[in-house]
Amino acid sequence: METAIHELTAGYALDALEPTEREAYERHLAGCARCQEELASFWEVTGALAAAADGPAPSPALRERILDEARAEKQTVVPLESRRRISPVLASVTAIAAAVAIGLGIYAISLHGQLGDTKSALSAQQSAAAVLADANATTVALKSGSGRLVVAGDGSAVLVLDELPAAPSGKTYQAWVVTGRVPVSAGTFTSANGQAIVPIPRTVPSGAVVAVTVEQAGGAASPTLPPVAASDPV
Protein backbone atom coordinates (compact mmCIF):
# COMPACT_ATOMS: atom_id res chain seq x y z
CA MET A 1 0.00 0.00 0.00
CA GLU A 2 2.78 2.33 0.97
CA THR A 3 4.64 1.50 -2.22
CA ALA A 4 1.50 1.98 -4.28
CA ILE A 5 0.81 5.49 -3.06
CA HIS A 6 4.50 6.35 -3.26
CA GLU A 7 4.46 5.41 -6.92
CA LEU A 8 1.65 7.93 -7.49
CA THR A 9 4.24 10.68 -7.01
CA ALA A 10 5.08 10.45 -10.71
CA GLY A 11 1.46 10.66 -11.81
CA TYR A 12 0.92 13.57 -9.44
CA ALA A 13 3.93 15.48 -10.78
CA LEU A 14 2.62 14.93 -14.32
CA ASP A 15 -0.91 16.01 -13.28
CA ALA A 16 -2.15 12.63 -14.46
CA LEU A 17 -4.13 11.49 -11.42
CA GLU A 18 -7.90 11.33 -11.25
CA PRO A 19 -9.41 13.86 -8.82
CA THR A 20 -10.08 11.39 -6.02
CA GLU A 21 -6.61 9.92 -6.31
CA ARG A 22 -5.12 13.40 -6.39
CA GLU A 23 -6.82 14.24 -3.10
CA ALA A 24 -5.78 10.96 -1.51
CA TYR A 25 -2.20 11.59 -2.59
CA GLU A 26 -2.17 15.14 -1.22
CA ARG A 27 -3.41 13.84 2.13
CA HIS A 28 -0.64 11.25 2.10
CA LEU A 29 1.94 13.82 1.02
CA ALA A 30 1.28 15.99 4.04
CA GLY A 31 2.79 13.36 6.32
CA CYS A 32 5.37 11.67 4.09
CA ALA A 33 8.79 13.30 3.94
CA ARG A 34 9.98 10.72 1.39
CA CYS A 35 7.23 11.62 -1.06
CA GLN A 36 7.76 15.35 -0.51
CA GLU A 37 11.39 14.99 -1.45
CA GLU A 38 10.63 12.77 -4.42
CA LEU A 39 7.93 15.15 -5.64
CA ALA A 40 10.28 18.12 -5.46
CA SER A 41 12.80 16.29 -7.65
CA PHE A 42 10.10 15.16 -10.11
CA TRP A 43 8.86 18.73 -10.38
CA GLU A 44 12.33 19.71 -11.56
CA VAL A 45 11.94 17.15 -14.34
CA THR A 46 8.47 18.34 -15.32
CA GLY A 47 9.84 21.90 -15.28
CA ALA A 48 12.37 20.78 -17.89
CA LEU A 49 9.57 19.11 -19.88
CA ALA A 50 7.73 22.45 -19.76
CA ALA A 51 10.69 24.33 -21.19
CA ALA A 52 10.89 21.75 -23.96
CA ALA A 53 7.20 22.04 -24.84
CA ASP A 54 8.00 23.92 -28.03
CA GLY A 55 4.81 25.96 -28.19
CA PRO A 56 4.44 29.39 -29.77
CA ALA A 57 5.16 32.68 -28.02
CA PRO A 58 2.31 34.55 -26.33
CA SER A 59 0.79 37.71 -27.70
CA PRO A 60 2.16 40.87 -26.06
CA ALA A 61 -1.41 41.69 -24.99
CA LEU A 62 -1.39 38.81 -22.53
CA ARG A 63 1.31 40.46 -20.46
CA GLU A 64 -0.67 43.69 -20.22
CA ARG A 65 -3.85 41.83 -19.35
CA ILE A 66 -2.20 39.96 -16.51
CA LEU A 67 -0.63 43.10 -15.09
CA ASP A 68 -3.87 45.09 -15.43
CA GLU A 69 -5.80 42.36 -13.67
CA ALA A 70 -3.23 42.11 -10.89
CA ARG A 71 -3.30 45.87 -10.43
CA ALA A 72 -7.09 46.00 -10.36
CA GLU A 73 -7.33 43.23 -7.88
CA LYS A 74 -6.83 44.51 -4.42
CA GLN A 75 -4.19 42.07 -3.41
CA THR A 76 -5.31 39.97 -0.53
CA VAL A 77 -2.48 39.68 1.90
CA VAL A 78 -2.54 36.07 2.91
CA PRO A 79 -0.11 35.42 5.75
CA LEU A 80 -0.10 31.69 5.01
CA GLU A 81 3.20 31.19 6.71
CA SER A 82 3.13 33.70 9.50
CA ARG A 83 0.71 31.68 11.58
CA ARG A 84 2.28 28.28 11.35
CA ARG A 85 5.22 26.64 9.64
CA ILE A 86 4.43 24.05 7.07
CA SER A 87 6.90 22.29 4.84
CA PRO A 88 8.00 24.06 1.65
CA VAL A 89 6.57 21.43 -0.63
CA LEU A 90 3.31 21.46 1.25
CA ALA A 91 3.24 25.23 0.92
CA SER A 92 3.56 24.83 -2.82
CA VAL A 93 0.77 22.28 -2.78
CA THR A 94 -1.41 24.69 -0.84
CA ALA A 95 -0.75 27.34 -3.43
CA ILE A 96 -1.62 24.94 -6.21
CA ALA A 97 -4.83 24.03 -4.46
CA ALA A 98 -5.65 27.71 -4.26
CA ALA A 99 -4.93 28.17 -7.94
CA VAL A 100 -7.02 25.17 -8.83
CA ALA A 101 -9.92 26.54 -6.84
CA ILE A 102 -9.73 29.90 -8.59
CA GLY A 103 -11.80 28.68 -11.50
CA LEU A 104 -14.51 27.25 -9.23
CA GLY A 105 -16.47 24.67 -11.04
CA ILE A 106 -13.49 22.70 -12.11
CA TYR A 107 -13.61 20.60 -9.00
CA ALA A 108 -15.04 17.13 -8.88
CA ILE A 109 -18.40 17.08 -7.21
CA SER A 110 -17.88 14.93 -4.19
CA LEU A 111 -19.37 15.82 -0.91
CA HIS A 112 -18.26 14.78 2.51
CA GLY A 113 -20.08 17.27 4.66
CA GLN A 114 -23.52 17.16 6.10
CA LEU A 115 -26.17 19.74 5.50
CA GLY A 116 -27.50 22.40 7.72
CA ASP A 117 -26.35 24.36 10.66
CA THR A 118 -25.68 22.55 13.86
CA LYS A 119 -25.72 25.76 15.77
CA SER A 120 -28.79 27.66 16.80
CA ALA A 121 -29.37 30.97 15.09
CA LEU A 122 -28.43 32.81 18.25
CA SER A 123 -25.08 31.14 18.78
CA ALA A 124 -24.37 31.58 15.09
CA GLN A 125 -24.90 35.31 15.46
CA GLN A 126 -22.64 35.36 18.49
CA SER A 127 -19.85 33.52 16.72
CA ALA A 128 -20.21 35.88 13.75
CA ALA A 129 -19.83 38.86 16.06
CA ALA A 130 -16.75 37.29 17.64
CA VAL A 131 -15.08 36.78 14.27
CA LEU A 132 -15.91 40.27 13.05
CA ALA A 133 -14.54 41.72 16.28
CA ASP A 134 -11.29 39.73 16.13
CA ALA A 135 -8.42 42.17 15.78
CA ASN A 136 -6.28 39.47 14.14
CA ALA A 137 -8.89 38.62 11.54
CA THR A 138 -7.92 38.97 7.89
CA THR A 139 -10.30 40.17 5.24
CA VAL A 140 -10.37 38.24 2.00
CA ALA A 141 -11.83 39.86 -1.10
CA LEU A 142 -14.50 38.18 -3.18
CA LYS A 143 -13.56 37.10 -6.68
CA SER A 144 -17.20 37.36 -7.66
CA GLY A 145 -20.17 38.89 -5.87
CA SER A 146 -20.13 41.85 -3.55
CA GLY A 147 -18.88 41.62 0.00
CA ARG A 148 -15.99 40.02 1.83
CA LEU A 149 -14.90 37.02 3.82
CA VAL A 150 -13.52 37.65 7.30
CA VAL A 151 -11.31 34.91 8.73
CA ALA A 152 -10.30 34.94 12.38
CA GLY A 153 -6.94 33.72 13.61
CA ASP A 154 -8.39 30.32 14.54
CA GLY A 155 -9.83 29.69 11.07
CA SER A 156 -13.43 30.48 11.94
CA ALA A 157 -14.97 32.71 9.33
CA VAL A 158 -17.89 34.93 8.45
CA LEU A 159 -19.05 35.66 4.93
CA VAL A 160 -20.52 39.14 4.55
CA LEU A 161 -22.53 39.65 1.37
CA ASP A 162 -23.79 43.00 0.16
CA GLU A 163 -26.26 43.63 -2.65
CA LEU A 164 -27.64 40.10 -2.40
CA PRO A 165 -31.25 39.95 -3.60
CA ALA A 166 -33.69 37.60 -1.89
CA ALA A 167 -33.45 34.08 -3.29
CA PRO A 168 -36.18 33.20 -5.81
CA SER A 169 -39.30 31.52 -4.46
CA GLY A 170 -38.63 27.90 -3.56
CA LYS A 171 -34.87 28.47 -3.62
CA THR A 172 -32.25 29.13 -0.99
CA TYR A 173 -28.66 30.29 -0.82
CA GLN A 174 -26.11 27.72 0.23
CA ALA A 175 -22.52 28.33 1.28
CA TRP A 176 -19.66 25.95 0.48
CA VAL A 177 -16.12 25.64 1.70
CA VAL A 178 -13.93 24.44 -1.16
CA THR A 179 -10.65 22.94 -0.06
CA GLY A 180 -8.66 21.74 -3.01
CA ARG A 181 -11.29 20.26 -5.22
CA VAL A 182 -13.82 19.19 -2.64
CA PRO A 183 -16.79 21.46 -1.87
CA VAL A 184 -18.26 20.94 1.61
CA SER A 185 -21.59 22.45 2.55
CA ALA A 186 -21.48 25.26 5.08
CA GLY A 187 -25.26 25.45 5.38
CA THR A 188 -28.13 27.38 3.82
CA PHE A 189 -29.04 30.98 4.51
CA THR A 190 -31.31 33.79 3.39
CA SER A 191 -30.76 37.40 2.45
CA ALA A 192 -32.39 40.13 4.51
CA ASN A 193 -32.60 43.69 3.23
CA GLY A 194 -30.17 42.87 0.48
CA GLN A 195 -27.51 41.67 2.88
CA ALA A 196 -26.45 38.43 4.51
CA ILE A 197 -24.00 37.78 7.32
CA VAL A 198 -23.18 34.11 7.18
CA PRO A 199 -21.14 32.44 9.93
CA ILE A 200 -19.29 29.50 8.41
CA PRO A 201 -19.87 26.54 10.73
CA ARG A 202 -16.50 24.96 10.03
CA THR A 203 -12.95 26.22 9.95
CA VAL A 204 -11.74 27.66 6.66
CA PRO A 205 -8.15 26.52 6.10
CA SER A 206 -5.48 28.38 4.16
CA GLY A 207 -5.99 28.00 0.45
CA ALA A 208 -9.71 27.27 0.76
CA VAL A 209 -12.37 29.23 -1.08
CA VAL A 210 -15.84 30.03 0.25
CA ALA A 211 -18.52 30.04 -2.44
CA VAL A 212 -22.28 30.60 -2.58
CA THR A 213 -24.77 28.88 -4.87
CA VAL A 214 -28.54 29.02 -5.36
CA GLU A 215 -30.18 25.70 -4.51
CA GLN A 216 -33.65 24.22 -4.05
CA ALA A 217 -35.17 25.07 -0.67
CA GLY A 218 -33.66 22.79 1.95
CA GLY A 219 -30.26 22.79 0.34
CA ALA A 220 -28.41 20.46 -2.03
CA ALA A 221 -25.86 17.71 -1.60
CA SER A 222 -23.58 19.18 -4.24
CA PRO A 223 -23.29 22.74 -5.53
CA THR A 224 -25.20 23.90 -8.59
CA LEU A 225 -22.84 25.92 -10.75
CA PRO A 226 -22.07 28.64 -11.36
CA PRO A 227 -21.67 30.16 -7.92
CA VAL A 228 -23.29 33.57 -7.31
CA ALA A 229 -20.42 34.62 -5.09
CA ALA A 230 -16.95 33.24 -4.39
CA SER A 231 -14.05 34.43 -2.29
CA ASP A 232 -10.43 34.55 -3.24
CA PRO A 233 -8.40 31.71 -1.74
CA VAL A 234 -7.95 32.29 2.01
Place this chain on the structure above:
Amino acid sequence: MPAPIHAVVPLPDPPDLWSMRRHLAHLSDEALVALVARGDEAALAELYDRVGRVAYGLAFRVLRDDRLAEDAVQEAFLGVWRTAAGFRAERAKASTWILTLVHRRAVDLVRREERRRADPLDEATSDLATSESAEDAAWLGFERERVQAGLRQLPHAQREAIELAYYGGFSQSELAERLGVPLGTIKSRMFAGLTRLRELLQDGAEEGSWKPQSTS
Protein backbone atom coordinates in the same frame (compact mmCIF):
# COMPACT_ATOMS: atom_id res chain seq x y z
CA MET B 1 -0.97 76.45 -19.46
CA PRO B 2 -2.63 73.21 -18.39
CA ALA B 3 -3.32 72.51 -14.75
CA PRO B 4 -0.48 70.73 -12.93
CA ILE B 5 -2.13 67.32 -13.10
CA HIS B 6 0.83 65.53 -11.60
CA ALA B 7 0.20 67.37 -8.32
CA VAL B 8 -3.25 65.79 -8.10
CA VAL B 9 -2.43 62.37 -9.45
CA PRO B 10 1.15 61.56 -8.49
CA LEU B 11 2.10 58.96 -11.04
CA PRO B 12 5.65 57.64 -10.95
CA ASP B 13 7.85 59.03 -13.69
CA PRO B 14 8.79 56.62 -16.45
CA PRO B 15 12.51 56.97 -15.70
CA ASP B 16 11.85 55.65 -12.18
CA LEU B 17 10.04 52.63 -13.55
CA TRP B 18 12.96 51.98 -15.83
CA SER B 19 15.51 52.10 -13.09
CA MET B 20 13.24 49.87 -11.02
CA ARG B 21 13.15 47.30 -13.81
CA ARG B 22 16.91 47.42 -14.17
CA HIS B 23 17.20 47.01 -10.46
CA LEU B 24 15.05 43.86 -10.60
CA ALA B 25 16.94 42.35 -13.50
CA HIS B 26 19.71 40.90 -11.35
CA LEU B 27 17.40 39.44 -8.69
CA SER B 28 16.72 35.72 -8.55
CA ASP B 29 13.28 34.41 -9.45
CA GLU B 30 12.81 33.50 -5.81
CA ALA B 31 13.60 37.04 -4.66
CA LEU B 32 11.06 38.33 -7.18
CA VAL B 33 8.40 36.05 -5.69
CA ALA B 34 9.17 37.50 -2.27
CA LEU B 35 8.60 40.99 -3.70
CA VAL B 36 5.40 39.84 -5.39
CA ALA B 37 4.18 38.63 -2.00
CA ARG B 38 4.43 42.24 -0.88
CA GLY B 39 2.34 43.44 -3.79
CA ASP B 40 5.19 44.60 -6.04
CA GLU B 41 3.77 44.84 -9.56
CA ALA B 42 7.12 45.45 -11.23
CA ALA B 43 8.36 42.18 -9.74
CA LEU B 44 5.35 40.36 -11.18
CA ALA B 45 6.08 41.90 -14.58
CA GLU B 46 9.71 40.79 -14.37
CA LEU B 47 8.65 37.23 -13.43
CA TYR B 48 6.30 37.17 -16.39
CA ASP B 49 9.06 38.36 -18.69
CA ARG B 50 11.24 35.49 -17.50
CA VAL B 51 8.73 32.63 -17.34
CA GLY B 52 5.77 33.76 -19.47
CA ARG B 53 7.23 32.56 -22.78
CA VAL B 54 7.73 29.00 -21.55
CA ALA B 55 4.46 29.09 -19.60
CA TYR B 56 2.44 29.99 -22.67
CA GLY B 57 4.28 27.51 -24.86
CA LEU B 58 3.45 24.77 -22.38
CA ALA B 59 -0.20 25.80 -22.04
CA PHE B 60 -0.59 25.96 -25.80
CA ARG B 61 1.01 22.57 -26.29
CA VAL B 62 -1.53 21.06 -23.88
CA LEU B 63 -4.59 23.05 -24.93
CA ARG B 64 -3.99 23.66 -28.65
CA ASP B 65 -6.02 26.84 -28.46
CA ASP B 66 -4.59 30.31 -28.00
CA ARG B 67 -7.48 31.69 -25.98
CA LEU B 68 -7.55 28.79 -23.55
CA ALA B 69 -3.77 28.86 -23.28
CA GLU B 70 -3.90 32.57 -22.44
CA ASP B 71 -6.55 31.85 -19.82
CA ALA B 72 -4.40 29.17 -18.22
CA VAL B 73 -1.35 31.43 -18.09
CA GLN B 74 -3.31 34.40 -16.80
CA GLU B 75 -4.97 32.41 -14.03
CA ALA B 76 -1.68 30.85 -13.02
CA PHE B 77 0.08 34.22 -12.80
CA LEU B 78 -2.81 35.67 -10.83
CA GLY B 79 -2.48 32.62 -8.58
CA VAL B 80 1.15 33.63 -8.12
CA TRP B 81 0.09 37.19 -7.36
CA ARG B 82 -2.38 36.01 -4.73
CA THR B 83 -0.46 33.21 -3.09
CA ALA B 84 3.18 34.26 -3.38
CA ALA B 85 3.34 34.57 0.40
CA GLY B 86 2.87 30.81 0.57
CA PHE B 87 5.88 30.05 -1.61
CA ARG B 88 9.02 28.75 0.04
CA ALA B 89 12.19 28.49 -1.96
CA GLU B 90 14.03 25.83 0.05
CA ARG B 91 13.03 23.08 -2.33
CA ALA B 92 11.13 24.21 -5.37
CA LYS B 93 12.51 26.80 -7.77
CA ALA B 94 10.13 29.68 -8.37
CA SER B 95 10.01 29.00 -12.11
CA THR B 96 9.15 25.36 -11.43
CA TRP B 97 6.39 26.43 -9.07
CA ILE B 98 4.89 28.77 -11.66
CA LEU B 99 5.09 26.19 -14.44
CA THR B 100 3.46 23.64 -12.14
CA LEU B 101 0.56 26.04 -11.62
CA VAL B 102 0.28 26.66 -15.37
CA HIS B 103 0.34 22.96 -16.17
CA ARG B 104 -2.23 22.06 -13.54
CA ARG B 105 -4.53 24.75 -14.84
CA ALA B 106 -4.01 23.73 -18.46
CA VAL B 107 -4.75 20.08 -17.70
CA ASP B 108 -7.88 20.98 -15.77
CA LEU B 109 -9.03 23.10 -18.69
CA VAL B 110 -8.30 20.50 -21.34
CA ARG B 111 -10.21 17.87 -19.39
CA ARG B 112 -13.12 20.21 -18.86
CA GLU B 113 -13.21 21.30 -22.46
CA GLU B 114 -12.80 17.74 -23.68
CA ARG B 115 -10.62 19.17 -26.41
CA ARG B 116 -8.74 16.13 -27.41
CA ARG B 117 -5.85 16.60 -29.70
CA ALA B 118 -5.72 13.93 -32.36
CA ASP B 119 -2.14 13.03 -31.56
CA PRO B 120 -0.17 15.03 -29.02
CA LEU B 121 3.03 13.41 -30.19
CA ASP B 122 2.86 15.27 -33.48
CA GLU B 123 5.32 18.09 -33.60
CA ALA B 124 3.34 20.73 -35.44
CA THR B 125 4.45 23.92 -33.82
CA SER B 126 7.40 25.00 -35.90
CA ASP B 127 5.74 28.12 -37.26
CA LEU B 128 6.39 30.06 -34.11
CA ALA B 129 5.01 33.58 -34.09
CA THR B 130 7.80 34.74 -31.89
CA SER B 131 9.07 38.07 -30.81
CA GLU B 132 11.56 36.57 -28.41
CA SER B 133 15.17 37.61 -28.23
CA ALA B 134 17.85 35.52 -29.84
CA GLU B 135 19.20 34.81 -26.38
CA ASP B 136 15.88 33.35 -25.21
CA ALA B 137 15.54 31.34 -28.39
CA ALA B 138 19.01 29.90 -27.94
CA TRP B 139 18.35 28.88 -24.35
CA LEU B 140 15.01 27.33 -25.19
CA GLY B 141 16.53 25.50 -28.10
CA PHE B 142 19.23 24.13 -25.84
CA GLU B 143 16.80 23.04 -23.16
CA ARG B 144 14.51 21.47 -25.74
CA GLU B 145 17.32 19.44 -27.25
CA ARG B 146 18.54 18.36 -23.83
CA VAL B 147 15.11 17.10 -22.79
CA GLN B 148 14.38 15.54 -26.18
CA ALA B 149 17.70 13.70 -25.97
CA GLY B 150 16.70 12.39 -22.54
CA LEU B 151 13.26 11.34 -23.74
CA ARG B 152 14.79 9.50 -26.70
CA GLN B 153 16.80 7.35 -24.33
CA LEU B 154 13.71 6.10 -22.50
CA PRO B 155 12.02 2.85 -23.48
CA HIS B 156 9.25 3.71 -25.93
CA ALA B 157 6.39 2.76 -23.58
CA GLN B 158 7.72 5.01 -20.81
CA ARG B 159 8.27 7.94 -23.13
CA GLU B 160 4.80 7.51 -24.57
CA ALA B 161 3.19 7.49 -21.10
CA ILE B 162 5.05 10.62 -20.02
CA GLU B 163 4.41 12.59 -23.22
CA LEU B 164 0.73 11.71 -23.44
CA ALA B 165 0.24 12.60 -19.79
CA TYR B 166 2.28 15.80 -19.65
CA TYR B 167 1.73 17.27 -23.10
CA GLY B 168 -1.58 15.58 -23.86
CA GLY B 169 -3.26 16.08 -20.50
CA PHE B 170 -4.39 12.46 -20.32
CA SER B 171 -4.92 10.93 -16.90
CA GLN B 172 -3.47 7.56 -15.98
CA SER B 173 -6.84 5.83 -16.26
CA GLU B 174 -7.56 7.47 -19.62
CA LEU B 175 -4.20 6.24 -20.87
CA ALA B 176 -4.79 2.72 -19.58
CA GLU B 177 -8.01 2.61 -21.55
CA ARG B 178 -6.58 4.28 -24.66
CA LEU B 179 -3.51 2.07 -24.78
CA GLY B 180 -5.32 -1.07 -23.64
CA VAL B 181 -2.98 -1.87 -20.76
CA PRO B 182 -3.67 -2.30 -17.04
CA LEU B 183 -3.71 0.87 -14.92
CA GLY B 184 -0.92 -0.51 -12.76
CA THR B 185 1.28 -0.80 -15.83
CA ILE B 186 0.72 2.86 -16.73
CA LYS B 187 1.57 3.93 -13.17
CA SER B 188 4.77 1.89 -13.23
CA ARG B 189 5.77 3.25 -16.64
CA MET B 190 5.35 6.83 -15.49
CA PHE B 191 7.28 6.26 -12.30
CA ALA B 192 10.12 4.38 -13.97
CA GLY B 193 10.21 6.84 -16.87
CA LEU B 194 10.29 9.97 -14.75
CA THR B 195 12.92 8.45 -12.45
CA ARG B 196 15.11 7.56 -15.43
CA LEU B 197 14.60 10.96 -17.07
CA ARG B 198 15.60 12.62 -13.81
CA GLU B 199 18.87 10.65 -13.86
CA LEU B 200 19.52 11.46 -17.49
CA LEU B 201 18.93 15.19 -17.02
CA GLN B 202 21.06 15.29 -13.89
CA ASP B 203 23.89 13.42 -15.60
CA GLY B 204 23.76 15.85 -18.48
CA ALA B 205 23.79 18.83 -16.17
CA GLU B 206 26.60 17.57 -13.95
CA GLU B 207 29.00 16.07 -16.44
CA GLY B 208 28.30 18.37 -19.31
CA SER B 209 28.14 15.18 -21.32
CA TRP B 210 25.26 16.35 -23.42
CA LYS B 211 26.23 17.50 -26.87
CA PRO B 212 23.91 19.46 -29.10
CA GLN B 213 22.64 17.59 -32.12
CA SER B 214 23.50 19.16 -35.40
CA THR B 215 20.52 21.24 -36.40
CA SER B 216 18.63 19.69 -39.24
